[in-house]
Amino acid sequence: MEANAAYGRALARAFGGALLFSFPLLMTMEMWSLGMAVERSRLLVFLLLSLSMLLGLSYYAGFEPTFRLKDEVLDALAAFGVGFLLAAALLATFGVLGRHGLFSQADLGKIALCAVPGAIGALVAGKQLGEGAPSNREKSEAGTLGEIFLMAVGALFLAFNVAPTEEMILIAYQMGPLQALLLMVLSVLLLHAFVYRLGFPGESRRREAGGPLRTFVGFTAPGYGVALVVSLYLLWTFGRTDGVAPHEIATMTIVLAFPAALGAATARLVI
Amino acid sequence: MATTTRTRAAAKSAAAKPASARRKGPGRTRPPKDDIPPLEWISAAVGLLCALVAIGFVGWDALVGERSPPSIEVRLVAVTPTPHGFVAEVEAINHGGSPAAQVAIEGVLSGQGEPETAQATLDYIPEQSRADGGLVFEHDPRVGRLVLRAKGFADAS
Numbered sequence: 001m002e003a004n005a006a007y008g009r010a011l012a013r014a015f016g017g018a019l020l021f022s023f024p025l026l027m028t029m030e031m032w033s034l035g036m037a038v039e040r041s042r043l044l045v046f047l048l049l050s051l052s053m054l055l056g057l058s059y060y061a062g063f064e065p066t067f068r069l070k071d072e073v074l075d076a077l078a079a080f081g082v083g084f085l086l087a088a089a090l091l092a093t094f095g096v097l098g099r100h101g102l103f104s105q106a107d108l109g110k111i112a113l114c115a116v117p118g119a120i121g122a123l124v125a126g127k128q129l130g131e132g133a134p135s136n137r138e139k140s141e142a143g144t145l146g147e148i149f150l151m152a153v154g155a156l157f158l159a160f161n162v163a164p165t166e167e168m169i170l171i172a173y174q175m176g177p178l179q180a181l182l183l184m185v186l187s188v189l190l191l192h193a194f195v196y197r198l199g200f201p202g203e204s205r206r207r208e209a210g211g212p213l214r215t216f217v218g219f220t221a222p223g224y225g226v227a228l229v230v231s232l233y234l235l236w237t238f239g240r241t242d243g244v245a246p247h248e249i250a251t252m253t254i255v256l257a258f259p260a261a262l263g264a265a266t267a268r269l270v271i
Numbered sequence: 272m273a274t275t276t277r278t279r280a281a282a283k284s285a286a287a288k289p290a291s292a293r294r295k296g297p298g299r300t301r302p303p304k305d306d307i308p309p310l311e312w313i314s315a316a317v318g319l320l321c322a323l324v325a326i327g328f329v330g331w332d333a334l335v336g337e338r339s340p341p342s343i344e345v346r347l348v349a350v351t352p353t354p355h356g357f358v359a360e361v362e363a364i365n366h367g368g369s370p371a372a373q374v375a376i377e378g379v380l381s382g383q384g385e386p387e388t389a390q391a392t393l394d395y396i397p398e399q400s401r402a403d404g405g406l407v408f409e410h411d412p413r414v415g416r417l418v419l420r421a422k423g424f425a426d427a428s
Contacts, residue, residue, distance in 0.1 A: 003307075003308035003310075004308040004309060004310045006308070007308045007310045007311050007314075008310055011310070011314055033372075033395060033427075036370060036395065036397050036427070037370055037372075037395075037427035039333075040329055040330075040332040040333035040336060041333040041334075043329050043333070044326065044329045044330050044333045047322075047325055047326050047329060048326065051322060051326075070307075071307075073315075074307070074311055074312070074315040075315075076318075077314075077315040077316075077318035077319045077322065078311070078314040078315045078317075078318045079318065080318045080321060080322050081314060081315070081317045081318025081319075081320070081321045081322075082314075082318070084318070084321035084322075084325065085317070085321065099402070104397060104399070104400050105328065105332055105397065105398070105399070106370075106397035106400060108324075108325065108328050108329070109329065111325070112325040112329060115321070115325070
């Protein structure tokens with residue numbers, strides 16, 4: 001019974017986290033229209049990838065050093081449920097649902113798309129707002145692959161907030177090639193600075209040894225690479241790349257990689 | 272088995288303790304109440320159901336859903352006389368297999384002198400769904416001959 005009560009509190013926290021992290025997207029018009037318009041096969045891929053990402057995140061956001069599949073699966077599923085139900089409830093409250101018949105594919109697409117940021121928020125909240133401080137031991141134990149995974153989640157998380165908006169395309173149209181290169185340099189520099197120079201909590205233990213060049217090659221470069229890949233993937237999922245000239249796709253990717261790089265750099269702050 | 276069933280809650284309180292206490296904690300006594308609480312199973316089951324519904328419907332649509340172009344029927348629902356003209360409420364139904372955006376619908380009313388045209392744009396009609404709108408006429412559409420149709424649309428997204 002006591003365990004139930006404790007889990008109930010954790011669940012309530014998860015709803016709070018999901019709400020905090022997903023309401024900007026729930027209140028963004030493009031998320032609704034994309035939920036209807038995204039090609040169904042891409043949405044399917046996105047949902048499957050998100051579920052596996054939740055599984056990995058539940059491992060890294062968890063407290064225990066060992067991988068207990070049952071625990072992680074239960075947490076990931078519960079987080080997805082929290083995100084899904086919250087998205088459904090809020091979208092229904094906002095009057096977004098039910099405009100095209102009582103239960104339609106369009107509504108389901110909207111809810112499914114909005115459920116993902118909520119689910120990430122639910123998982124993160126379990127740790128951020130939790131009673132116990134995150135174990136430092138595990139933080140330093142995340143290997144190179146783990147670091148890259150966390151950077152990808154951070155990049156996805158921050159980029160997702162702006163990726164659906166029209167502004168990404170508009171900014172890409174407005175920028176010339178020189179400005180695009182400048183933004184790229186800026187993103188890389190900020191990524192580097194955020195990770196090693198500004199001294200945010202939770203990032204001091206990174207592989208600092210080996211001089212600035214090695215940290216650049218070892219963390220900043222892969223970090224920006226991850227940001228670019230995540231950005232391109234999001235743009236493709238939202239159908240922004242269809243029929244667009246390659247150089248314009250590249251500019252859009254660079255634009256979106258700016259928030260993605262910030263997300264990758266601060267992944268440890270959030271996650 | 273016993274090691275795998277430690278709860279998150281127990282893990283959290285363990286993590287809050289100093290490292291030394293934590294290190295010897297899990298190895299020694301583990302009360303039976305440390306089992307996964309029923310609520311955790313229930314919420315995971317609800318989450319699984321949500322995931323299955325989302326993946327199932329989206330996947331079904333992705334794999335076997337039809338991909339025909341939008342085919343939009345415009346129907347008259349009701350006519351209401353107002354001081355500012357006759358409001359004809361219409362609904363546009365997309366019978367096709369893909370969504371349509373910025374659907375321009377038009378109604379031509381003839382039979383009372385000059386033919387009268389009214390038009391409206393509907394933002395978005397998903398496949399197999401409907402959207403509502405209204406057309407405003409000077410003459411009563413119930414009297415003359417009213418032809419309703421969709422004139423064009425943009426591809427969604």
